[in-house]
Amino acid sequence: QSLKVEVLLTDTDLQAPPVGAPVIRQLVAERPEESIRFSLPRRNEGYWLRLTSQRAIGKYEGQLLVLRGPRAMGPLLYYPPGAGPREVEDAEHGGVPLMRRGWVLALPNGWPPSSVAYLRIKGRAAMSEIRLSFASIPDLARQERGDARFMAAAFTAMMLMAVAMVGVWVAFRDFVYLGYGAYLACIATYLLLLSGDASEMWGLAGLASEPAIGWALATLATIFQLGFSLRFLDLPRLMPRTAWVLRAIQWANMFWLLVLVIMREHSYGWWYIGGNLLLLLGVPLMLVIAVAAWRKGAPYAGYYLLGWTPMLVFAAALAANALGLRDAEWAERGLALTAVLESAVLALALSQHAANRHRILLLARQSVERDPLTGALNAQVLEQMLEAWSSPGSLNVNTYGLLLVDLDGFGEVNARYGRAVGDALLQQALARMRGVLRPDDTIARMAGDCFGIVSECERVECELLARRLADTFAERPFRIDGHEITMSVSIGLAISQRGEQVAELFERVRQALRSATVAGRNAVSVAQARDVATAVPAE
Numbered sequence: 001q002s003l004k005v006e007v008l009l010t011d012t013d014l015q016a017p018p019v020g021a022p023v024i025r026q027l028v029a030e031r032p033e034e035s036i037r038f039s040l041p042r043r044n045e046g047y048w049l050r051l052t053s054q055r056a057i058g059k060y061e062g063q064l065l066v067l068r069g070p071r072a073m074g075p076l077l078y079y080p081p082g083a084g085p086r087e088v089e090d091a092e093h094g095g096v097p098l099m100r101r102g103w104v105l106a107l108p109n110g111w112p113p114s115s116v117a118y119l120r121i122k123g124r125a126a127m128s129e130i131r132l133s134f135a136s137i138p139d140l141a142r143q144e145r146g147d148a149r150f151m152a153a154a155f156t157a158m159m160l161m162a163v164a165m166v167g168v169w170v171a172f173r174d175f176v177y178l179g180y181g182a183y184l185a186c187i188a189t190y191l192l193l194l195s196g197d198a199s200e201m202w203g204l205a206g207l208a209s210e211p212a213i214g215w216a217l218a219t220l221a222t223i224f225q226l227g228f229s230l231r232f233l234d235l236p237r238l239m240p241r242t243a244w245v246l247r248a249i250q251w252a253n254m255f256w257l258l259v260l261v262i263m264r265e266h267s268y269g270w271w272y273i274g275g276n277l278l279l280l281l282g283v284p285l286m287l288v289i290a291v292a293a294w295r296k297g298a299p300y301a302g303y304y305l306l307g308w309t310p311m312l313v314f315a316a317a318l319a320a321n322a323l324g325l326r327d328a329e330w331a332e333r334g335l336a337l338t339a340v341l342e343s344a345v346l347a348l349a350l351s352q353h354a355a356n357r358h359r360i361l362l363l364a365r366q367s368v369e370r371d372p373l374t375g376a377l378n379a380q381v382l383e384q385m386l387e388a389w390s391s392p393g394s395l396n397v398n399t400y401g402l403l404l405v406d407l408d409g410f411g412e413v414n415a416r417y418g419r420a421v422g423d424a425l426l427q428q429a430l431a432r433m434r435g436v437l438r439p440d441d442t443i444a445r446m447a448g449d450c451f452g453i454v455s456e457c458e459r460v461e462c463e464l465l466a467r468r469l470a471d472t473f474a475e476r477p478f479r480i481d482g483h484e485i486t487m488s489v490s491i492g493l494a495i496s497q498r499g500e501q502v503a504e505l506f507e508r509v510r511q512a513l514r515s516a517t518v519a520g521r522n523a524v525s526v527a528q529a530r531d532v533a534t535a536v537p538a539e
């Protein structure tokens, strides 16, 4: 036997070690490197522990006693063997990963033969498993440095992926990338804050000591994760009711975050439990949903399951641990490791997603099927591109606007100035529209004097684009062969709707264009929803 721990039965808050108190539990480590694992019963009075070492330890051997346990916190009264009592703070910034706190106890006089040490753990420490062992100073330093490096590496990897996701978002302006990047940044910072030393290394120790910041980050991560999952798994289209449930959970998380922000330290007692309950509710649900989406053929659900399953299991184990349901020491480092793996798998899937979209656009742009007069894409290519976007595999989650731009009274131009002037006008009209469009927008000549434009934008942006297109015609005439030709356009605009067939979208935009034509020259008409169109005169 090398080290012995005795849990003593004491009722009162004794100020001196209860030398003669009855022993309620006794644990021993047979070998010096072995750690003693034990859990303490819930008691309001706190605990007295007596430690006995079989082996005498010299003063300069550099040995320490290390007590670890996720909920082992607060000051401890320590009577070292052969020395006077002292108070020891918990190892809050002690460099162990995640929540593994505890105390590091020095042996100022070594361990003189036949002497004992006492520990007074104050208050109502509801403790899960505690591990007690000897450690040498260099060993402990090495272990803590290793832990800190591990966490810093995990943090750096995840942050780099977050930055990459922001880059993809800039290129494609799709929230799915930004949502994932924001999730990564939150979860990486959260994990870093939970690990003491690593956060000190990055100068974040001040943040780490404020629990609300870590909790807020974790909740934000959950909110972003849910938003990302909704779109990544294409849930509103595949499973609309489930999507509704997830949104409700997202709102519940936002509400809970708001409670934390408003109540701050007044909510510390109960907020954490509620937060973990929300996590425990969300985690199994997300797994079930991902499996269901996978079965329904969600194109990226396979990646999702591969990346998330280990991560969610570890997160659930940690949440259960925090609620005192079970001990899961392995979950702590595992969570960081699986978080990095998950980021890598999902970042890979998102890059593939981005590449896919890019490829479709490029293929369309490089198409040889062009209108011979203007060199613009023809109607078939535009339609094929939209079909490819909306097919299940391509996961086009962005809304986009489809515009039909028709030159007003173009037939008269032909009749009055001749067809060659009409041709030149079509070419100049195309050039003028290109001047208004963004590089990512796609324009095609649909027929005669009608052009189709696809622009990835929200409704308001698309309406603005339509008005700017109309204005670019109205504000100055075309000059062709010495003729000054004033032109206006009628524009129909339809915003893509989730689950809508491309043919239906075209039907709506044609209807909108008819309304614009009926409304008179220089009009923009927006198809509000299926089959409904309202005409608004352009300014």
Ligand SMILES: Nc1nc2c(ncn2[C@@H]2O[C@H](COP(=O)(O)OP(=O)(O)OP(=O)(O)O)[C@@H](O)[C@H]2O)c(=O)[nH]1
Pocket (backbone or CB within 6 Å): 373, 406, 407, 408, 409, 410, 411, 412, 414, 418, 419, 420, 421, 422, 423, 426, 447, 448, 449, 517
């Ligand atoms: N110069 C020229 N004219 C063309 C070309 N293709 C079609 N057109 C003419 O474009 C005209 C289109 O006629 P409509 O669709 O009635 O258009 P519009 O005269 O502008 O009438 P609204 O659209 O109702 O204002 C026809 O006269 C076609 O002959 C072409 O490649 N070059």
